[in-house]
Amino acid sequence: MSQQDLADKMALSKSEISLLLHGHRNITPMIAVLLEGALGIDAEIWMNLQVKYDIDLVRKKAKRAIDIAKISPSQKNRLRKVA
Numbered sequence: 001m002s003q004q005d006l007a008d009k010m011a012l013s014k015s016e017i018s019l020l021l022h023g024h025r026n027i028t029p030m031i032a033v034l035l036e037g038a039l040g041i042d043a044e045i046w047m048n049l050q051v052k053y054d055i056d057l058v059r060k061k062a063k064r065a066i067d068i069a070k071i072s073p074s075q076k077n078r079l080r081k082v083a
Helices: 004-010 015-022 029-039 043-068 072-082
Strands: none
Touching: 004 015, 004 029, 004 072, 029 043
16 A cells, blocks of 8 residues: 555545654554554554554663763663663
8 A cells, every 4th residue: 555545545645644654743543543444453553552662762762861871880780770
């Protein structure tokens, strides 16, 4: 299916679909319902994928912050286990 085909099924613009596909837009409940209608995949699955993606981003940011923090290596190791 092309981006244009999906956009047409969801009544969105092709550029909005492109932003979703490239991770520049989040899957909102409305988008999840539109994806469900267009692709037959439950909206809950789309929302769960968005939440997992959001959590992964937070973990990566936390790990970067720990890496650049001016603290001892042992403190960094303890923080990494939590993050």
